[in-house]
Amino acid sequence: MTGPHESHGLAPERQPMDAEFRDFLIQHKDEFLRIALSCLRNLHDADEAVTDAALKIHNKWPKINSLDNPLALARKIVHDTSVDFYRRRARLASREVPHPGLPDAPTADDLLELRGYERLDQARAILQERAPKQAECVRLRYIEGMEFTEIADHLDITPGAAKTNVHLGIKALQTLMTPPKPRNGGDS
């Protein structure tokens, strides 16, 4: 494959990854993977989604790094990339090449496990759309295991607001996950 670096006949120089970007990614890689795993429930798919997101972040790193809260934008990029993952995969399916040695295909038990997450994930998706701050507070509290003061620092809110958002978010999720009660027939 020819590229702009090969016009003078030399091999392309290996551009080292920006040290600050590298440190940023290593520091937050696990959190990014947890965001992707919450959407995709498959470690290999999550790895691919986070790699795609990291590439986007790398391409705009100077601008992202200049923001007050680069981590917030990075999280959003990872989340959006995870949400778009299946659409992208479907679009590029025709370019996939079978490769031996890939991880085993899922089993029926894996499918049942995925079905078990459906109600919770649908409720979280609805909460993310209607009240993103509550959804984020719930995620940071229970999935990332943060204290309220840490959540407050991350989201630039007060610890009291973090506590309130977590409480409201849990209540909202419980409501969304509770199936509607069947109506009784009227008295005849």
Place this chain on the structure above:
Amino acid sequence: MLEETLRAEAQVLHDMLSTHDTTDFMNRLSTRIEEHAARPARVHDDPARSTPTVTCTPPSFNLQRQRSTRPHVRRGLRRRPLPVITRNPADQPAATLTHLRHLCETILSAENAATLMAAFDHDYDATGACTFACLLYILGRRDSALYWWRFAAGAENALAAHVLALYHAANGTLPEARVWCAHSRLLGFTADQHLPLPLYPARATPPVRDIARSAPAPTNEAMTSFVQNDRLPTALVRH
């Protein structure tokens, strides 16, 4: 109860991540970054225009500063800043729905489409059911199409599972897309084995415009009700 579920999920994620190799991940990312950097840029500057060159102009040619023909616009409005990162339009729901429709049209235009439809007429063959569902989808019978795709996927048709994953991904139901994607992998879906080949080379022959009219249709009376009615028969609706 819900808090316990969320904490249990956190533990599951922690266990999954314990097997993830950071060094390998960073090495693979470095490779991707290098490959991306080696790609030619989408928009090139014309080298001839970017560098100043001496050109011979005819003596009768006078360089005149061209006036803009645009009307002068008062700049009083504040512009919204451009987003740092934009999402790929090709990955958005509308593009995916177009891709799904194109896939259905390709399946219906395949040489063996009539054979598959006849097999479906005869004994509800799974591959024929997938083809029939594609016809229903093109005709706008979405619920019926979903029913027969699920029927075909349940009968271990990998293409039907893939189409369902595509449909749910396009309509934003991520948990459903996830399950059908896993289902298609369980059934061994691969593009080269299951995706239909396009009948025409790119841009050589235009596709049939009204595919719904030219596609083979089942002759089974029971199936024509799916084609003619907007909604799924009541007995088949899930409660």
